[in-house]
Amino acid sequence: QIQLVESGGGSVQSGGSLRLSCAASGFPYSTYCMGWFRQAPGKEREGVAFINKYEGTTYADSVKGRFTISRDNAKNTLYLQMNSLKSEDTAMYYCATKPYGYCSGSWAESGYWGQGTQVTVSS
Numbered sequence: 001q002i003q004l005v006e007s008g009g010g011s012v013q014s015g016g017s018l019r020l021s022c023a024a025s026g027f028p029y030s031t032y033c034m035g036w037f038r039q040a041p042g043k044e045r046e047g048v049a050f051i052n053k054y055e056g057t058t059y060a061d062s063v064k065g066r067f068t069i070s071r072d073n074a075k076n077t078l079y080l081q082m083n084s085l086k087s088e089d090t091a092m093y094y095c096a097t098k099p100y101g102y103c104s105g106s107w108a109e110s111g112y113w114g115q116g117t118q119v120t121v122s123s
Helices: none
Strands: 004-005 008-011 020-024 032-037 048-053 055-058 067-073 077-082 092-097 117-122
Touching: 004 008, 004 092, 020 055, 020 092, 020 117, 032 067, 048 067, 048 077, 055 067
Parallel strands: 008 117
Antiparallel strands: 004 020, 020 077, 032 048, 032 092, 048 055, 067 077, 092 117
16 A cells, blocks of 8 residues: 655754655555645645656745755655755645646545654744
C-alpha cells in the first residue's frame, strides 16, 4: 500500500533553514503528483508546495521565494527546502500524493498522507 514517511523537521530560529524529506513506497512514484501540506494549531490544513510528474511546481503565496520543492525519482523521495523561516511557518508538515500526474483538483477525495513532521520556528 502507499506509504509516505516524513523526516527532517525540528526547531530552528527565525531566518534559519530546514530540509524536509519524504520517503515514498507502494506506488509508481515518478508518475504521481506529490505535495507538502502544513497545519498549525487551530488552523486548517493548507497546501504549501506541489510538484507534478513533469516536475512543474506551484507554491502557496506565503512561501514563494523561500521554499523549494523537488523530487528524486531514482530514490522515490520528495524534498522541501525551507529558507528564511518565519515564526508563522511553525506547523506540522505533511507529505502527500494522489494518483494523478497533475496536482490540480481535490486532495480530500483522492489524496494519501504521511504522519507528518513538526517544524517549530522561534523568533
